Amino acid sequence: MSTEEHTEQHPEQQDKQKDWDQRYRNDDTPWDSGLPSAELRRVLAEQNIAPCRVLEIGCGTGSSAIYLAGQGFTVTAIDISPTAIETARARATEAGVEVNIVVTHIGGYESPAEPFDFIFDRGAFHCIRKVYLQGLLVLLKRVTHPGTRYLTLTGNSDELSTDNMPRLRAADLCSDLEELFKIDQLRAFYFEDAPDLRGPLGWSCLMTRRGG
Ligand SMILES: C[S@@+](CC[C@H](N)C(=O)[O-])C[C@H]1O[C@@H](n2cnc3c(N)ncnc32)[C@H](O)[C@@H]1O
Numbered sequence: 610m611s612t613e614e615h616t617e618q619h620p621e622q623q624d625k626q627k628d629w630d631q632r633y634r635n636d637d638t639p640w641d642s643g644l645p646s647a648e649l650r651r652v653l654a655e656q657n658i659a660p661c662r663v664l665e666i667g668c669g670t671g672s673s674a675i676y677l678a679g680q681g682f683t684v685t686a687i688d689i690s691p692t693a694i695e696t697a698r699a700r701a702t703e704a705g706v707e708v709n710i711v712v713t714h715i716g717g718y719e720s721p722a723e724p725f726d727f728i729f730d731r732g733a734f735h736c737i738r739k740v741y742l743q744g745l746l747v748l749l750k751r752v753t754h755p756g757t758r759y760l761t762l763t764g765n766s767d768e769l770s771t772d773n774m775p776r777l778r779a780a781d782l783c784s785d786l787e788e789l790f791k792i793d794q795l796r797a798f799y800f801e802d803a804p805d806l807r808g809p810l811g812w813s814c815l816m817t818r819r820g821g
Pocket of ligand 1: 629642668670688715716733
């Protein structure tokens with residue numbers, strides 16, 4: 610397993626790192642099912658997305674990144690929380706898979722020269738857009754090529770429960786992402802909070818990077 614550290618930070622990101630890391634240290638992570646995303650697996654199968662170079666943004670403790678590596682994808686996974694990343698690295702080692710796991714805020718990520726073919730995030734885009742949308746769009750442009758697919762799983766404004774998960778309208782996804790990506794498929798789905806436990810309603814948004 611290869612590892613990288615990027616500790617130099619934009620000042621506005623330092624507080625965010627402390628907040629996220631504290632949640633992992635306090636085990637206050639209701640989103641962390643410990644399972645690879647079922648919606649990711651469905652999209653990969655339905656869309657015939659073959660193993661390729663993939664970047665997972667905000668990978669948390671690595672469940673989906675490890676699954677992707679096990680399926681033959683060449684995986685880089687990044688997260689701002691050192692505690693989450695430490696767990697992800699241990700789990701990757703235990704699973705015997707190669708994942709390039711990097712502690713970094715998205716603004717400081719030193720991406721490789723070769724762009725990624727597939728980008729995935731589960732619950733990261735919907736958090737980061739609130740504080741750093743422009744930085745996230747710059748990253749997405751930098752790490753992709755025309756034709757790169759991007760699957761984001763976000764909260765859905767039609768969810769009626771009172772938890773604190775960010776909730777987006779379909780229009781929010783369009784206004785944030787449509788300039789850079791063509792939306793191929795937007796559908797409602799349910800997050801899984803634990804094995805066999807239905808979580809909140811979300812959006813599954815599969816896109817293709819424009820241009821070329
Ligand atoms: C709701 S959690 C989802 C984690 C993981 N994808 C999962 O499904 O278990 C959002 C993740 O994004 C990470 N994150 C938040 N802001 C970030 C940033 N600016 N750069 C990198 N990661 C960030 C957090 O540390 C956290 O692990």
